[in-house]
Amino acid sequence: MSRIHSSELLAAGILAATVFATAAAPPHWYLAGSKPSNYETGVDREVVLNARPSDYLKAKSDQDGFGTLMQDFSAVQYVGKRVRFSAFVKSDAVARWAGLWMRVDGKGGKAMSFDNMQNRPINGTTGFQHYDVVLDVPQGATGIFLGVLLDGPGEVWMNSADVEIVGTDIPTTGRSVADAPRNLNFDQL
Numbered sequence: 778m779s780r781i782h783s784s785e786l787l788a789a790g791i792l793a794a795t796v797f798a799t800a801a802a803p804p805h806w807y808l809a810g811s812k813p814s815n816y817e818t819g820v821d822r823e824v825v826l827n828a829r830p831s832d833y834l835k836a837k838s839d840q841d842g843f844g845t846l847m848q849d850f851s852a853v854q855y856v857g858k859r860v861r862f863s864a865f866v867k868s869d870a871v872a873r874w875a876g877l878w879m880r881v882d883g884k885g886g887k888a889m890s891f892d893n894m895q896n897r898p899i900n901g902t903t904g905f906q907h908y909d910v911v912l913d914v915p916q917g918a919t920g921i922f923l924g925v926l927l928d929g930p931g932e933v934w935m936n937s938a939d940v941e942i943v944g945t946d947i948p949t950t951g952r953s954v955a956d957a958p959r960n961l962n963f964d965q966l
Contacts, residue, residue, distance in 0.1 A: 801819035806924070810843045811843050815840045818832065821934060824936075832934065834846045848922075857915075859947060861940070861941050862938070867936075868932070868933050869933075871899060871900050873900075875928065875931065876926060877908050892912060892951025913953075
C-alpha cells in the first residue's frame with residue numbers, strides 16, 4: 778500500500794495548483810491530486826442512493842499517483858469548532874486504497890490538521906458504507922479542503938455527502954500538523 782502524507786498532498790498541488798479542469802466534475806467540485814489526468818470523474822445517474830445520483834472517481838489505468846474529487850471553502854464560520862465530513866462510499870476493484878479526506882489550512886496554505894482515512898482505508902469491492910472524518914478547526918484556520926481520493930486502480934462512488942459542526946463528544950479522526958519536528962531522540966514514550 779503506498780503512503781500519502783499531508784506533505785505529499787501539499788506537494789501534489791491539492792491547494793489548487795495542480796487542478797485538472799474537467800467539464801465532467803459536478804458543480805463546485807474539481808479533480809486534483811498527484812496524477813489527476815489519470816482519473817476521471819462525473820455524476821453517475823445509474824448508481825443511486827437515497828434517491829440521489831452518485832459522484833464517481835475512476836482510475837483510467839493502473840498507474841502510480843492518486844486522484845481526488847474535491848472542493849474547498851472558507852474556514853471562517855468553522856473556526857474554534859469541530860467539523861465532520863461524511864458520505865456514503867461504494868467501491869469497485871480498489872487495488873490499493875481509497876478514502877474520504879479533509880484538511881484544515883492556515884495562512885499561507887499551511888496545513889493545520891489532516892485525515893485521509895489511510896489508517897482505515899476502503900479496499901476492494903464494497904456496497905455503500907457510511908464513512909466520516911472529523912477535525913478541529915483551530916484559531917488561524919483560513920480554508921477547509923475535502924473530498925474522496927483514490928490511489929491506484931479502481932472506482933469509487935460518493936453519495937449523500939455532508940459537512941456539519943459536531944460537539945467535542947465526537948472524537949477527531951485525524952491529527953494536528955506540527956510546526957516543527959518532535960521527539961527526534963525517541964526519548965518520549
